[in-house]
Amino acid sequence: MNFQPHEKLSKHVVSKWSASFGRLNREQTGITGLLSFSEAWTIAxxxxxxxxxxxxxxxxxKKIRDVKAAFDVLAQCKMLPVLMEDFLEDMHKQQYLVTREIKIFMDKYDATSDPQYIAKMAIRVVEWYKGWSPPSELGGTLAAAYTLNFQTHIYSVLPPSFTRGFKALLNLTFNLVHMASVPEWMSSLVPANHPPPARADSPLWSAFDKLGLLDRYExxxxxxxYEYIEAYILETCTKRWDESMLVAIREWMTDNIVPWMIMPYARGARNAEEARSMLQGVGSRLDFHVCKTLTDLRTSEIFDIIVDYPDSSGALHDLKECLQRVDQRSQLVQTLRKANNKRLLHPGADTKDILTQYVSIIRCLRIVDPPGVLLYKVADPIRRYLRDRPDTIRCIVASLVGDGESGDSLVDDNEPIQPLQQQQEEDYSDPNWEPEPIDAGPEFRTNKPSDIISTLVSIYDSKELFVKELQVLLAQRLLAITDGNYEKERRNIEILKIRFGESALQVCEVMLRDMTDSKRTDTHIQAQKSSNLHATVISKHFWPPLQSGKFQMPGQLKELREKYAKEFHLFKPDKKLNWLPHLGTLKLDIELDDRTISAEVPPLEAACIELFSQKDEWSVKELIEQMAGSMESTAIIKALGTWIDLGILKEEGEDVYRLLNTAEEGDQGHRPSTRPAMTIDEEPPVTSLQQQEAAQMQVFWKFIEGMLTNLGTLSLDRIQSMLKFAPGxxxxxxxxxxxxxxxxxxxxxxxxxxxxKLQR
Known part of the structure; x- marks a missing residue:
């Protein structure tokens, strides 16, 4: 058998044992060194x-000299790492003592919600930390391992309620910075025989730092x-739009937030410059939060801010500066569009109010975003809604000519009068050319006129609609002038020439010339033969269509017209008058048996009462026949109602009326002697643009009806393509x-x- 592997293992073990023994014995005789190592290990x-x-x-x-000597022996034997492992193991076994004390303090906090127990717990745990801390002579490695193990254990045993208590304690320290006196329990945190710190909360911040709570709960x-900033901004800035608040907020931060921040973020600073450098990063984050909070507030108020413009200019300038730091442009657009849809773009809102708000939106968003990207995104639904409103053009035109009944003008008197701006092509050779903003849409450049009037006119594809409405409105205003003073209208036309061009206002000039010529003609006729009739003579082909209606003026009224027409023909033999009997007003004195009543009424009402001079009782049918008119009976009944109100006529039966030559008992003296001027003519004499278009579409309806009759069902596109062949x-x-x-x-x-398809 071969025992060679066992022999190699034995030699290896013997070699290691000899090396370890030599290291522990330190080359001393016998086991003297080993015994001294054993003693040093026990002491350490x-x-x-x-x-x-x-x-x-x-x-x-223990004599510190003996302890140092023991550590020196262990260092020579290279056993300090082993000692560190044993120490950490012992600490792990003893950590239940720290856990027990933490639980005591946390139980007190849970029962009372008093943050002082969180503070006392932190100070007490630091005592455990210092009491168990190894001496610095053992090196930084052991100290770092100890700190990590101690802090890790603390984190693992803190209950969930600690977060709430720690935050409450932080809020308390924030208030302490600005308090003249501190609670007694806070003063007791300073150890005896220690000088009081510069700030009452210094021991706490030192404890938080030792335990690693500042880093973990940063x-x-x-x-x-953040919460103090939010509360301050909401308290001081809500609905306060007349002045810029951003500078005041930053000053408040310097006076209130920065002093508190020194302890958690700049504890080790030796001078003000170091503290400023250490606070720069967190200060930038807090300033960002200021801008974000103020932006959120102003975004939620944006609709009312625009309503309050120009008094809200301060808030708009704040919003502009904040949006340069906070990327919340899309939120502003969404919020404003939602508010517009809810509060502005609905049938209950008057078109004039919508236009006024739209103009304010233009002015406000140009302050917030001069390039106009936000305005382009917000204005699109407003423009589409206004385009579908039938009276939008009339409201804009009324503002252009200074219609007093339309309320405040949409045009700022301080803005220079300038021609309508047309869409311009990009000039890339311009040295001042700038690229589109990153959030601009593809149609952005072509929808960015600078002045208000150009922006309003650009709602529609062509300015011809505005010119037609200008003609209608000017015709109504000219016909309403009774004193012959046309200077205001002449000035309006000159201003409108600058905006729309000379050629667009030629028809308006003809209408104005007609009025002045008519005045001279009437003066000449009156000089030849004085008459109570004053006529306004206009050129039919240069005026918008006037309201239609034909009937014969009876009696005296007919004679007056015939005499006036005769004198006119003598003055201008090549021309003939075509009377519009339903237009104009007449001042009448109605002489009855017991009273005389004066009234200013339209021609139809005058014609009706004139017929009662022939006989005292008329039916509606008889009146229509006498005047040879084509009007409906409702128009006659309405005209008669004026004289019923004045106590001159009385309804005897169904559609039968009788003259009251003598006032009925109780009526005389209780009726108005003059009809209120506001009810003289409720319907404008000139046909509106919408009425003209409706009449024209009625002509085209014949074409549409023929298509659907012959071809059955058709799509809207097909109808449109076929109608293009219809004249006009x-x-x-x-x-x-x-x-x-x-x-x-x-x-x-x-x-x-x-x-x-046609409805059968």
């Missing part, structure tokens, strides 16, 4: 052993600052869709799966 183990600090009996005295420490058709498919939907509501057509 006994010195390092973690003792129970709650034991009142004093530990056996987010909790920061959250205290210039509508887009969206306008056609709106018309077809209106026809569907009236029961003329039906639609299914996008296919339209």
């Amino acid at each position: 183990r006994d010195f390092l052993y973690p003792r129970d600090l709650t034991d009142a009996s004093p530990p056996p005295p 987010s909790l420490v920061s959250s205290v600052c 058709y210039d509508r887009n498919i969206e306008q056609l869709g709106g018309f077809m939907e209106a026809a569907r509501r009236e029961g003329l057509v039906t639609v299914k799966d996008g296919m339209w």
